[in-house]
Amino acid sequence: MAKQDYYDILKIDKxxxxxxxxxxxxxxxxKFHPDKNPDNSEAESKFxxxxxxxxxxxxxDKKxxxxxxxxxxxxGNGGFSGGNMNMDDIFSQFGDIFGGGFGGGGGFSGFGGGGGQRRIKGTNMRIRVKLTLEEIANGVEKKVKVRRKVQAPGTSYKTCxxxxxxxxxxRVTNTILGRMQTATTCTSCGGAGQIIDKKPNEADAQGMLxxxxxxxxxxxxxxxxGMQLKVTGKGNEAPGNGVSGDLLVAIEEEPHAKLxxxxxxLHYDLYVSLPDAVLGxxxxxxxxxxxxxxxIETGVQSGKILRLRGKGIPSINGYGRGDLLVHVNVWTPKTLNKQQKEFFESMKDDEHFEPKPEIGDKSFFEKVKDMFS
Known part of the structure; x- marks a missing residue:
């Protein structure tokens, strides 16, 4: 089922x-927050x-x-994957947008001032994947090895x-304007709400391996x-009940030998000999x-472009495939033997060897213009 356009979801223009x-x-x-729509799966989906x-x-950049x-x-196994996130995941990423939307606490339940425990997100990881032109044209599934932080077995946490x-x-401070209340990240737990209770010796200070x-x-x-894909949840894990970071995959296209x-x-340079150009x-x-x-038709001219429709790269938006443009180059020999030289000497004044461009023969600049149109 096709995804709904993001602009239509938020009802805004581009x-x-x-x-x-x-x-x-x-x-x-x-409008669709779960606190206002309890036990409403449709509202949760829209949220x-x-x-x-x-x-x-x-x-x-993403826009x-x-x-x-x-x-x-x-x-690419990724995107945002909002449909696979629970509410705490969304609150942890977007809580700052709500301000005082619900209740006097300045936040939604499950995030920040609503009284619920914050969920820390692990750091993202970045890798680069090299792809051949064939893999790009056909799509591919790549299996890569990554070294990521995970919670060590036997690690337990307790409330900070x-x-x-x-x-x-x-913190409450007295100012000339009165008593001011401010919230700051807890320095003891780094905002996670939990601290290490037990951990194995090989784990780091946060209980991670x-x-x-x-x-x-x-x-x-x-x-x-240069395009970047995202594999959700395959970055570094976070301590305690945190949310795993994401694996960001940068695409690198490898040069092709002929295309x-x-x-x-796609463009392909095809070199043909004089006999092939003359005889086909x-x-x-x-x-x-x-x-x-x-x-190769009889009498083909150097610079002729042959278009093979649908032999290019598929559009990532699903709008068909590109074409393969074959550029014909007639190869002129640089050295000739005596017999070959005598033949071409005898053909110098032959009318069949006189250049006679036709009206339909396009100039170099016209060909370039067609190529980019």
Whole structure:
């Protein structure tokens, strides 16, 4: 089932400012918040949809990629995956947006001032994955080994005495304007609300170990060099009841020996001999889906572009495939033997060897213009 457009979810235009995006999300979140819609699975689903839309559209880099590539810019076993997050996960990432939306505590239940325990998110990890042009054209599933922090077996935690599990410490100070109450992150637990109770000797101060793990990454067809995918929850784990970070996967396109990519189109330089150009021939060339044989017509001119439709790269937005443009280059020999030289000497004044461009023969600049149109 196709995902709903993020702009439609928040009911905003693509030209909406950051302030308008934030305001639209807050309105949606308040409307469908679980505290106002108890035991309502549809409201919970819409609440998560709004969180997912805001996570993308509030980030300028992610918004730009979404505007260009749509949902597939974040598909790779990842994207935001808001539908797979529980409410605490969303609160931990977006609590600051709500302000005093619910109750006098200045936050929702499950986050910050609502009295619930904060959930710390583990740090993200970044890796680079190299892909061949064939893998990009067909999509691929890559299995990579990563070394990530995980909670050590046998580690247990207890509620932080300094903040009573809130993760924050309230301080009251006297000012000329009266008594001011402020909340600061608890220095004893770092905002987690929990501290180490027991841990094995090999674990670090937070009860974590570094473990090697194999992660499967589904990479859709049509990705581009520099694009970043996200595998949710495969970054470093967080201590206690925290949320795991994400694995950010940067795509690196490996150069192809014979094909050059330009967007969704591919270019191939085909060199043919004078006899093949004069008499016509057929040639086998490489494509991203295997080899194909093409016909070289009699009298083909150097610079001729043959277009093989649908033999390029699939659009990451699902708008079909690009084409393979075959650039014909007639190869002129630099050295000739006596017999060959005599033949061409005798053909110098032959009318069949006189250049006679036809009206339909395009100039170099016209060919370049067609190539980019």
């Amino acid at each position: 030209s909406a400012s950051a302030t308008e995006i934030k305001k639209a999300y807050r309105k949606k979140a308040i 998560k949809e709004a969180a997912e839309a805001y996570e993308i559209l509030s980030n300028p 730009a990629r979404y505007d260009q590539y749509g949902h597939q810019a974040f598909d 005495d300094a903040c009573n599990g809130a993760g924050q410490v309230m 570094v473990k090697e793990e194999t992660v499967s990454i589904k990479i859709p067809a049509g990705v581009v060099d 050059q990519r330009e967007g969704d189109n 021939s057929s040639k086998e060339i490489d494509t991203v889906t295997g080899k194909v044989r093409i016909k």
